[in-house]
Amino acid sequence: MTEAAKYQITIHGNVYDLATGDGAQVVPIDKRNRAASPFMTPPLPPQGIHGRDDDLTQVYDLLALGDEETGDVPPVALRGLGGIGKTTLATALGRLNFVPSFFPDGVLWVALGPSPTVRLLLDGWGRALGVDLLPERDEAACRDRLRAVLYHRRALLIVDDVWDVAQGQYFLVAGPNCRTLLTTRETPVAYALATRERTLRVDVLKPVAALALLRRLAPEAVTSDERAAQRLCERLEYLPLALTLAGRLLAVEADVPARMQRMLGELIERREARLNLLQAEGRLGLTEEEPVSLQAILGLSVNRLDKVDQERFAMASVFGGDPLTWEINAAAYVWECSVIEAEDTVARFIQRGLIERRGERYWMHALLADYAAELMEEMGL
Ligand SMILES: Nc1ncnc2c1ncn2[C@@H]1O[C@H](COP(=O)(O)OP(=O)(O)OP(=O)(O)O)[C@@H](O)[C@H]1O
Numbered sequence: 001m002t003e004a005a006k007y008q009i010t011i012h013g014n015v016y017d018l019a020t021g022d023g024a025q026v027v028p029i030d031k032r033n034r035a036a037s038p039f040m041t042p043p044l045p046p047q048g049i050h051g052r053d054d055d056l057t058q059v060y061d062l063l064a065l066g067d068e069e070t071g072d073v074p075p076v077a078l079r080g081l082g083g084i085g086k087t088t089l090a091t092a093l094g095r096l097n098f099v100p101s102f103f104p105d106g107v108l109w110v111a112l113g114p115s116p117t118v119r120l121l122l123d124g125w126g127r128a129l130g131v132d133l134l135p136e137r138d139e140a141a142c143r144d145r146l147r148a149v150l151y152h153r154r155a156l157l158i159v160d161d162v163w164d165v166a167q168g169q170y171f172l173v174a175g176p177n178c179r180t181l182l183t184t185r186e187t188p189v190a191y192a193l194a195t196r197e198r199t200l201r202v203d204v205l206k207p208v209a210a211l212a213l214l215r216r217l218a219p220e221a222v223t224s225d226e227r228a229a230q231r232l233c234e235r236l237e238y239l240p241l242a243l244t245l246a247g248r249l250l251a252v253e254a255d256v257p258a259r260m261q262r263m264l265g266e267l268i269e270r271r272e273a274r275l276n277l278l279q280a281e282g283r284l285g286l287t288e289e290e291p292v293s294l295q296a297i298l299g300l301s302v303n304r305l306d307k308v309d310q311e312r313f314a315m316a317s318v319f320g321g322d323p324l325t326w327e328i329n330a331a332a333y334v335w336e337c338s339v340i341e342a343e344d345t346v347a348r349f350i351q352r353g354l355i356e357r358r359g360e361r362y363w364m365h366a367l368l369a370d371y372a373a374e375l376m377e378e379m380g381l
């Protein structure tokens with residue numbers, strides 16, 4: 001992959017550049033001589049975006065971005081595991097180079113997270129659009145105001161990291177010439193806000209894209225032992241977050257090749273080494289100061305379960321992660337409950353993106369299985 005390619009997306013054979021640069025891009029005065037339109041899309045990750053042309057093509061089609069005349073396009077949702085790359089995909093969409101002309105009134109971006117202050121976030125959109133929402137009575141009134149303002153505008157609305165249907169609904173304020181993209185870990189949230197047909201499951205990267213991402217972050221590590229690097233991608237199950245964290249870790253050691261090799265070996269072999277990958281940037285719902293581990297990120301999903309389900313999630317580690325799968329009877333046995341109760345729990349896990357159904361059986365991402373195993377030790381189960 002060339003230097004430019006990581007900031008390009010190919011859709012239906014056309015190559016589009018992604019706008020780079022930090023923070024919100026602000027386009028000067030627009031055609032109608034109004035104040036500058038807001039372009040709130042956050043920056044792309046420094047390593048760019050790898051292996052998402054197909055996903056973006058699907059989003060492009062679902063949002064009918066090829067046709068300005070198509071009105072009233074309902075929202076589209078991206079859903080998938082934590083760390084799979086939903087936010088990154090949404091960021092790439094918001095930075096496609098035709099976006100400012102397709103959406104001359106701007107890109108409104110909001111990240112909700114598990115406990116958003118809806119009112120403040122609505123105010124943020126109001127300010128971006130040049131509307132004062134302070135006098136409004138409540139969230140519903142703010143929503144109605146935004147809806148009225150956006151009725152005659154052409155804007156792209158991106159609502160990232162929705163955890164709750166009711167919270168997400170406040171941001172469904174698109175007018176007939178707007179488009180809305182949501183991201184969420186939770187299937188019921190996606191289906192409720194965007195319908196099942198308009199929900200796109202974001203999956204792990206293809207092996208080639210995963211290796212390209214690792215190479216981008218830690219070129220020395222991949223060059224020095226490509227086979228080992230491929231094995232690492234496989235062990236991290238091509239999960240972008242894990243690959244990114246591992247790549248950063250290896251890059252730090254690049255000056256001392258022997259140490260880097262050791263680290264690579266450790267990441268491949270050791271469970272704890274894989275889980276303790278540190279991430280520099282802060283993430284929503286976590287404290288700002290603490291370095292954030294993959295564990296903490298995955299924990300966000302688990303902490304929302306009740307006590308019994310948390311224990312059951314931890315115990316599910318005995319089934320092992322990918323490629324192992326298990327069936328409901330085994331779960332009922334380990335959890336010492338009825339099959340019906342086990343099905344209820346499993347349904348909740350699926351909704352949270354903690355496990356997935358594979359035919360009649362169930363499957364857990366290996367990193368989550370590692371996490372569950374740690375949890376089991378911690379809980380003394
Ligand atoms: N296609 C990609 N190419 C390169 N890096 C990626 C890609 N997708 C994701 N990443 C990196 O992986 C990490 C996780 O991605 P992202 O934050 O988009 O995941 P997410 O699905 O939004 O997770 P969450 O549910 O926790 O919000 C980020 O550090 C991002 O930079």
Ligand SMILES: [Mg+2]
Nearest residue numbers: 086087160161
């Ligand atoms: Mg996200």
